[in-house]
Amino acid sequence: MIYHLFRYLEQLGLDFPGMGLMHYLSVRAILAAVTAVITALIAGKKIIRWLQLRQIGETVRDLGLEGQIQKKGTPTMGGIIIILSIMTGVLLFCDLSNIYIVLLIVSTLWCGALGFADDYIKVFRHRKEGLSEKAKLAGQVALGFIVGLTVWMSPDIVVREKVEAPQSVERTLETETTVVEGRYKEQDVVKSTKTTIPFVKNHEFDYRWLSPVKGVWGWYAKWAIYVLMIVLVITACSNGTNLTDGLDGLAAGTSALVGVVLGVLAWLGGNLIDSNYLNIMYIPGSGEMAIFMSAFVGALIGFLWFNSFPAQVFMGDTGSLTIGGVIGVSAVLMRKELLLPLLCGIFFVESLSVLLQRFWFKTTRRRTGTGQRIWSMAPLHHHFQDKPAPDGPVVFPKPVPALHEAKITVRFWIIGAVLAVSTLALLKLR
Numbered sequence: 001m002i003y004h005l006f007r008y009l010e011q012l013g014l015d016f017p018g019m020g021l022m023h024y025l026s027v028r029a030i031l032a033a034v035t036a037v038i039t040a041l042i043a044g045k046k047i048i049r050w051l052q053l054r055q056i057g058e059t060v061r062d063l064g065l066e067g068q069i070q071k072k073g074t075p076t077m078g079g080i081i082i083i084l085s086i087m088t089g090v091l092l093f094c095d096l097s098n099i100y101i102v103l104l105i106v107s108t109l110w111c112g113a114l115g116f117a118d119d120y121i122k123v124f125r126h127r128k129e130g131l132s133e134k135a136k137l138a139g140q141v142a143l144g145f146i147v148g149l150t151v152w153m154s155p156d157i158v159v160r161e162k163v164e165a166p167q168s169v170e171r172t173l174e175t176e177t178t179v180v181e182g183r184y185k186e187q188d189v190v191k192s193t194k195t196t197i198p199f200v201k202n203h204e205f206d207y208r209w210l211s212p213v214k215g216v217w218g219w220y221a222k223w224a225i226y227v228l229m230i231v232l233v234i235t236a237c238s239n240g241t242n243l244t245d246g247l248d249g250l251a252a253g254t255s256a257l258v259g260v261v262l263g264v265l266a267w268l269g270g271n272l273i274d275s276n277y278l279n280i281m282y283i284p285g286s287g288e289m290a291i292f293m294s295a296f297v298g299a300l301i302g303f304l305w306f307n308s309f310p311a312q313v314f315m316g317d318t319g320s321l322t323i324g325g326v327i328g329v330s331a332v333l334m335r336k337e338l339l340l341p342l343l344c345g346i347f348f349v350e351s352l353s354v355l356l357q358r359f360w361f362k363t364t365r366r367r368t369g370t371g372q373r374i375w376s377m378a379p380l381h382h383h384f385q386d387k388p389a390p391d392g393p394v395v396f397p398k399p400v401p402a403l404h405e406a407k408i409t410v411r412f413w414i415i416g417a418v419l420a421v422s423t424l425a426l427l428k429l430r
Contacts, residue, residue: 040302079319089295144231237328
């Protein structure tokens with residue numbers, strides 16, 4: 001709103017010192033991040049107190065994990081703090097007419113509402129299973145189709161191919177903002193199903209190559225494949241973050257690292273000069289997402305103030321589904337979804353550990369009558385904790401001595417940081 005207010009004052013012919021700063025993506029990104037952090041710190045105390053007074057606490061199922069029982073009664077649904085902080089920074093400093101920002105706002109509120117419904121059923125209806133898996137999956141798939149069809153149909157979501165910045169263009173205010181797009185209308189603007197693929201020189205992959213037919217039907221087929229891929233990515237990211245939310249600060253800290261990288265990628269992909277220099281896909285208007293991701297990271301850092309060990313509040317599904325949805329949608333809009341297995345390697349491995357555990361247990365139980373586990377407990381972060389030995393054999397027994405919860409979280413953060421740096425390194429390594 002501040003951004004739009006300054007633009008309105010400019011149209012009225014008003015000018016005063018500092019007004020031009022709102023044109024800079026960098027300034028607005030910093031302001032959005034700081035605003036989100038401050039909002040989380042101020043509102044977090046009040047929201048936690050409100051949750052405590054209404055005894056909206058975590059219901060703990062005793063699995064024998066070290067320190068688990070002590071978490072009983074800790075306020076949950078803290079994802080409200082994350083959503084409030086994100087939206088405060090975004091509404092104040094983002095261009096709300098930008099299609100990418102609109103989609104990210106819709107995704108944040110959509111996933112937040114889905115997670116809130118799940119938490120509400122657990123806390124107030126006292127049903128531990130919460131929202132049914134089918135209902136939760138249906139909500140995630142619906143959001144995927146909304147985003148996918150918008151990417152297909154919207155004339156504002158385009159890429160520019162073979163873009164080369166003229167030698168005369170210098171790095172000025174205009175090149176940092178989306179205003180620069182208007183100067184190069186002669187460049188090819190296309191609706192494209194191309195995306196970024198790592199480890200290859202001309203690192204672009206076109207979903208058209210997966211189409212089994214050509215011609216007019218091939219055009220529809222490639223977009224159908226692309227939309228289905230978007231649905232898969234958003235659903236997988238949302239669920240992956242949800243599974244990772246099991247230790248104090250784990251999901252929030254890891255997601256903040258992912259958010260930083262996505263913000264950098266949005267910045268570079270939306271800048272004519274930087275995208276040309278790095279030979280990456282230029283997506284007009286996508287630089288605005290860097291401001292959204294700055295607010296996203298700021299909100300997570302502010303929330304981590306209360307969520308770090310020992311946690312004063314848990315994010316619940318209200319937070320974890322929101323975080324995963326934002327990551328998935330932003331990656332899709334930046335055409336970087338194929339980088340997620342590396343960038344979100346923690347989420348990917350956590351999800352994979354659950355799938356492999358279930359598959360192996362069911363398979364061995366059918367063969368031998370006694371289910372065998374791969375890990376002593378899944379998701380993977382619980383495997384390293386102190387806990388009773390499970391019934392039946394385990395392929396990889398728990399480590400001895402077991403690790404403290406805080407040490408597991410920090411080590412996962414370190415791995416996440418290495419994966420984040422590795423993802424950025426792919427910009428030049430191909």
